[in-house]
Amino acid sequence: MICVDMHCDSVSEAYRTGRSLAKPCVNGHADLPRLRLAGIKLQFFALFPDRIYHPGRTLYQVLRLLDYATEAFREDAGTIVIRTRRDLERCLATEALGAVLTVEGGEPLEGEIRILRTLYRLGVRGLGLAWNNRNELADGVAEGQTGGGLTRFGRQVLLEMNRLGMLIDISHLSEAGFWDVIELCSAPVIASHSNCSAVWNHPRNLTDRQIKAIAELKGVVGVNLIPQFVGPPGAGHSALIEHIDHICSLVGDEYVGFGSDFDGAKDLICGVNDVTDFPDLVAGLRNRGYSEESVARICGRNCLRVLEAVLPESEV
Template identity: 45%
Template structure:
């Protein structure tokens, strides 16, 4: 039988093999990873961590409905809280572990290769702890090492502005790359088995990281700038370079990064297809940014909607093996490569 080129399987081909119910079977069989959500920023202010009053977009039940195998939870402290970055980060880390203890039957903390495989084998939803913004380190490698011991397995080097590591994408008029401290952080992260996240990083810092790093890096939540000209999105040149390092880009569902005029499910899939066309299927994953903004993409309101992405890719003729890569295999590859 003649098979169409990789990526697409030809109109109707996949549907004939799978049938109308095959989308759900494929989604349930595939590993599903979401590389970014901001749920901890909501939960840290709640008096209860269970029940309707504590519910944001991301809940264990919705993760289960969406077939999620690994959810990355970001610790985000707004830069306006100068002087208390670390304390506020530790409060969110405490919230993370209290939340997991309430849902121990469904969720399992993941911070290294062994715990990742343990969660997958146990059939539980892995929960990985990430820090969004290197300002939380307050200029200390010692803080980085302590955070790693607390289970933090990924660090987004900057948020939108400048910190001790580098400039963020919205730091205007400077174009600053990695500082000396930023370079030390990247080297120490690789030694500790932590994933370097270049989302939010200004272009100069992005290129510095790619030149410095020995291991794959990720952009946990970013889209294609060719389709949506926002500074948070990546140019085709950046996509190709990150892919060449074995890295992965988590496609974000933030309407502003998808298409301000028509933020739809199909437009999200357009970003997936563009990134795959530019950097190859191996560089594309999911990084929803659920609970990070009150606006949502129609059809992707919470994790229970993730099977819709599988369905959309199937309708466009994608091969099963490539859908699996986008849904989670690509991020799992990087985590297995980097985590110790």
């Protein structure tokens, strides 16, 4: 079975704390050896510039993180950066770990479509349009009261991402921004690390209407393991699986996956200390009565379908 995780902040966390991603570490939630140990085949690595780089130095920090990740992949030797459908096929045919590079928040674009294209050429294949705050592209969830959606530049970015073959990530985006994306987007979109507000009400979680809209576009929602998005204090495996149950009952089992948010916060849900506990979540799905077919979809195939629909065939 192929396991895919659509979001982690391990590159930023490893950079900040000075740990290596290429060597197994006791700190943090994930590194390349532990991802393999956990059976993850494909990991999305978000490049997230910490607030200290705002404003003005976010592009600089994203480039540093890109180098940090690339050097770790080189040292590790068994990692393939997924830029095209051909890379994906090659990765799936070997023992390699696949790495999908994404940028979290549009600040590093500095309002320039040329920077988007340059990041694409450097291997970035996904972009979260906004983090919680307002940027040149859109308002984030923390700006919900403004009613602001995508700016003119945000619309330009979205269309260019569709043209290039990049994943549009709506996690952290304001609700108005979300509906602008749904209206304009011609490809499946992802919510790489968001849960359901019907199960646990939090501004970062998605309403049922939003989940239905993502499913209509054949996108996928990655469920997040950070406790504040999952449930009350003490929430564990079964609370997380309730979010998966909810999405499946709402739209079926083809539009949900995992977006752990490893290293995005210090603590994860009870019972999960790091990525090596991931197999217990898979076992949890089986115990809940999900068929092997459903488990395979949720753990990876749904996300693979979106990658195959969005990524370019080969580099041009």
